[in-house]
Amino acid sequence: TSPIVLLGAMDGEIEEIRNALNSREEIIIGGWLRAYRGTLEGRPVVLAKSGVGKAMCAMSTQAIFDHIAREEIPSNAAPRKPGALIFTGLAGSLNPELHIGDTLIAADCIQHDLDATALGIKRGTVPYSSHRFLESDPDLLAAAEGYRPESGRVHRGRVLTGDQFIARRNDPQYAYLREELEGDGVEMEGAAAALCAKVNSVPFLLARTISDEADGKAEVKFREFLIRASQNSLKLLTHIFSRL
């Protein structure tokens, strides 16, 4: 069966998942990307740290997809595709009802900093394409249903992705993120991974644990949370895998 690709942006965001892999083997993809093959709940996976930001994330995601397409197949066989891509990690909360430690499962996500409005294109749209809000795969969303974390609540909502760490509530941008895009959480990779999955026709799910409230305390809270960042992700992934 095709492997499921598991990504997080930073070491802390994948650590517990890596420790939980059975038959773990380290591989280097394209000469630069460190990844781990193994199984989780008996399913083959490829796990990697994408790096921070949309560009690193898109590069890493595509590199893994291409690696899977080429490996271990007879030369005349159709290229293999990953069974799914699941991105987990931390996010800042934009929604007053979402607190530190809560789980945000993305119904959809969008690049909040993609702005070609000067060309008459709606903010967040990849220009001259139909890509704006990128939806998570319904089967993966259904599999995530019923997840009960050890602490905090589970929300389904909208994740906003951009190449900025958001830490100022009184910034005019904050109102745009919350009121116009109606974001529940903000982070720096999800929509890049989602776009990569969409273009490659790979089912995608994005889920984040809230580490901070995207305010003046965000930097400290984020650092504090990073140590236990991947514990909740591992539990969520185990829940999803047991229901696929």
Ligand code: ADE
């Ligand atoms: N990831 C976690 N918290 C974040 C924030 N406040 N802004 C952007 N990405 C984040």
